[in-house]
Amino acid sequence: MEKRRTAIVTGGASGLGLAVVNRFIEKGYAVTIVDVAEEKGSQIVHQLREQGAEAHFITGNVTDQEQARDMAKRAAEAMGSIHILVNAAGIIRRTPATEVKDTELMAVLQVNLHGSVFMCQAVQPYMEQAGEGAIVNFSSMLAHYGSENLLSYAASKGGIVQVTKSLAVSWAKYGIRVNAVSPGYIETPLSSGATQNPKFRERILSRTPQGRYGKPEEVAAVIDFLTSSEASFVTGVVLPIDGGLLAGDPMLYPPATPTA
Template sequence: MALAGQVAIVTGGASGLGLSVVKKLVENHTSVAIVDLSREEGMQQESFLRDRGYDVKFFSADVTKQEIAKQTVTDIVNYFGKVNMLVNSAGVIRRTAASALPGEELDWILSTNLQGTVHMCQAVYPYMADSGCGSIVNFASMLAHYGSKNLLSYAASKGGIVQITKCLAVEWADHGIRVNAISPGYIETALAKGATQDPQFRERILSRTPQNRFGKPEEIAKVVKFLLSDEASFITGVILPVDGGLLAGDPSLYPPVTQIQYS
């Protein structure tokens, strides 16, 4: 699947990492439907990108609702004529102690991060299956792979995305649909600035990251572009960390060097 001339949907595409993916795709001559709850941001990005000659259209939608997700994809296909690729980057996070986690907060995070991803995958499925090809990239997280304080709901939602990615990759392979996910590490974005610019937090994370730096949104977008393209034609069901080596191991944890004794 060459990116030029194809149609991609990017949820959460009005800001953050989703917007970085949108920009990377349109630079490669892909038509992009930006799906987001924020009408103001979405319209601003549509206007900005269209003024630069890119083929984009904003669709305001709450993807936590299955019927809304389905209707939104129908509207996108009616507008662009087809859909070839889907990137599920829409997500929310809130930090709450597990013992005090309200049920409504758990419902909100699971419905946005996990159910929204499932709903959009279901919505694009008939169009991709009919065409005999398609590529989907979901956004998991490092929290899909290890635990953390105060992030039970977020980690549960991202762990679920790992499993739905694998299940859909297996179930839809016969229809030529590839389904993969990425697990971003700590990325320098406006939303993450409060954490990444805190001196103590920054020092802790960088000391655990083999590459000793935070990632850039562009680096996430490049990986998503690769997984969507035919360059990744034999890759499906993969959960790819993009984290500077954080999940590979902690470089500060190693035994002391001792003198080796030979007899």
């Protein structure tokens, strides 16, 4: 009989986090959503339970180290164990680099970077006790190339790359694997303002070899693989999910002239 799997997904009440939650629920996992959106998260859990799923919701602030430990404890008590952590909680701010204030920089770092570290620390004892665990952190394209007006966000996501590699090395001896994903341009309700802008759409898709935006379900599928036994020898990886964007620009050179 296959072992019952349990997962925590931060930021699981919307966007890519919710896509991951739905993917895990489809596989029969017990899932705990951690999010600041209490009303929305509670509604999602209620709906999932009505469908027969085992789902839990915890509202809390991942930027508080003690709260992170408490949330992991409550999740472990509710589900009986913690096999998987997906750190999808994140925020973004767009500000010219010379105008970034310390308050903005710290706010973005605290959610995206500190919050991920604190949640990793919080689940580690439960995974060590079980002798296994799989963590997936959210990095970004902005960890791999620069972009104007996104200094704080880029700093936080670049940090995630090194946190992921460091924890992968540190915790391999406990059977804990730590990987990260770097989603490209994915169509979600929150990103629609940018992705549906005609000029932005033309610019991004012209640079994307597959010529389209990604879907939340495609990101969730990759995370599902990384947290599964099929990826048992994969750790310390930062995997782009970007339709080939980081591979190169298809418009960099003109098409070759056919030869007779």
